Amino acid sequence: MSSYVRALAGSTPLVLDSPHSGTTYPEDFGCVCALQVLRRTEDTHVEKLYDFAPALGVAWIEALFPRSYLDANRDLTEIDESLLDAPWPGPIATDPRVLSKVRLGKGLIWRTTDEGVPLYDRKLSVAEVQGRIARCWQPYHAAVAAAIDAAHARHGYSLHVDCHSMPAVASRYATDFPGLAHADFVVGDRDGSTAAPALSRLIGEHLQGLGYDVSYNHPYKGVELVRRYGDPARQRHSVQLEINRKLYMDEQTLVLHEGAERLKGHLRSLVERLLATDPRSL
Template sequence: MQDINKPGVLFLNAPKNTSVPLVLDSPHSGTTYPEDFNHASDFMVLRRAEDTYVHELYANAPSAGAVLMGAHFPRSYIDVNRGLNEIDTSIIDGSWTGPVTPSEKAEAGIGLIWRVNQLNDAIYDRKLSVSEVQNRIDHYWQAYHDTLKGALDQSVQQHGKVYHINCHSMPEISNESSKEGPGVQRPEFCLGDRLGTTCDAAFVDVTKTTLETLGYQVAVNEPYAGVELVKAYSDPSENRNSLQIEIRRDLYMDEKTLEKSDNFEKLKKDLDILVQKLAEFSLTA
């Protein structure tokens, strides 16, 4: 496998030397805002949707033999952690012929194409053309999914199995749109396997135990259990395992200024330890 870089779209950093059946992806840490976005949102509010720096926290994963990939574009442009059917057609000017299924995320304005920002304010002062939406699907969503699926399939072909980590971050405190209600402090880490359906329980356990040994508070499936990317490509019965990891943002950054904190490097080193442990597990499990 070779490195991939599609400017403005995605990157894939291949394993260094020997590979292990471990693939990490960071779908929401992109900070390259496409020229055709043409949003009307306050930019810093819009940026609150980013998992800023998450791909940097895991940057050493290829040295442990793992694949690391991520999006360059922001989730507020098109969210690759949503299904193509999770689309709010009210923001489209024209007739949409693609699949549409009632979705809690789409109804809340944060489906495939986000309608509102983190303050629940409208992102656009206009409707999007059908061609705009189709372009985002074809050149961003599809490209990301094809690349991730290709990396996962290659691991299965080479090793007979794959362990996929879907990498995210979360605000320290919940807001009005959170399922737990506003003002609740989140755990430092949340692991999501969609209630035991997307990942081998032993992989979840070693992830949780390693993080706790490093001194972190870890919850499982609360407040996040995982969404499209862990659901779409997982099948533990076929040795395809996907686990979502959410990191509380105040552990490594200032949530208001989006600047890295003094703890950034310590957290990164701890994640190096975690990835190395998971890489070893993936070979022997």
């Protein structure tokens, strides 16, 4: 396993992963953006919100590298060639929906922060991007795939929650909806294609019952980690869950506030609900 990926095996049908909470900034990053600005691109503290899960038998996979270095929730074809000093030797995405994120500077390798601040004053070599893929993307996806396969083999089904956080208000270069005030939670299943809709509703209704407002598939439908591993027809259910950062931290200082422990308790109740749910009976 890569030193940039933390993976804890589980015994239950549930797998959690956090691809964007990493804070280990590699020496070869070569980024010119100030660290305090760069750190606001993280899903900061998401790993702390779910730190109870392994003790419940839940598999846990966590990227230790930052998403601005390489985004594990992007496909390998989401290459921004404007960043490179030579043509990319592999396939490049052509789907306009995928390319919209690349144009925003949010491909596999980020070009800008969510506020449009450039990360580099140089071109990246093809070799260094390939190195990031080998050290970060490939072992991360291998760990997620192995955990889901193991859960499915043990129980005949798997439940996978891709764990994220989002700013209270969408930044200028973050999504196609700049300035949007986000709900407390966004449940994404790519319009029912990566999880049984009844399972996504169960998650949303559980959170609503705790007093939160919940949006489904807007503005986040779920990206590569649910697209790649969700297959509800084969009882492999993957959901992306976004948490509004205002619920647990100061977005400017990145310091946890008093809401974090309350939120963690509610996330634990959600995890326990999922552990008690067989999607085959929904």
